[in-house]
Amino acid sequence: MLTRVKDVALLLGRIGIAVVFFAHGLQKWDSGVGATADMFSKIGIPLPGVAAFLVIVLELLGSIAFVVGFLLPVVAIGYAIDMAGALISVHAAHGLTGQGGYELVLVLGLTALALGFNGGRLSLDHVLFWRRRQGAAELQNA
Template identity: 60%
Template sequence: MYARIQDVAALIGRIAVGVVFLAHGLDKWNAGVDGTAQMFEAVGIPLPTVAAVFVIAVEVIGAIMFIVGFATPLVGIGFAVVGIGATFAVHLDAGLTGEGGYELVLVLALAGLALGFNSGRLALDHVLVGRRRSSDKAAEPVS
């Protein structure tokens, strides 16, 4: 029973974190690669066009993948990279809390990373890979 609760909690966490990243990604998608790159250039992010494409892909495509539980470790790493980049490039000077602070960005980045490596059994990763691993271990002879 406890394992089911863990799986549901991981699913709820993935949905919540994924929806927030998706909302931010759709804002950047609507601004376009050029608009996002201009914003990145204004705050001093190197290779702003490459960074814009990467961030939009992670925040839109990655968020959808995260919500359904597909390639969650990879997406979690992407969320961490984007969040830590945003922390240092945009939010650090504002401090941890308050207007423009980095507390939310940091928590989202690290929650994404943690959930990426602990996505639970209610994820496509488990259906596609986890069950196969479980059946492979069950089929191994006992020494």
């Protein structure tokens, strides 16, 4: 029973994080890659066009993958890098809390990492990879 509750809680956490990233990716998509690249250039992000494209793809497609639990560690590391970039380039100067503070990007990045490496059994990663490993381990132990 407790394991099921844990798995549902992990799924809800993944959904919550993914919704926020998806919303931010949608804002960037609506603005366009060019406008996002211009903004990235103004704040000093290297290769702003490439970075803008990659961040939009990560925040949109990565969010879908995060919800269904596919390639969780890869998406989580991407999210963490995304949020580290936002923290360093935009939010650090404003402090932890208050207008422009980095508390949200800190929580998003670190929570994504935690969920990315512990996504629970309600994930495609568990179905595709962990079950297969468990089956192989059981065959070796037999």
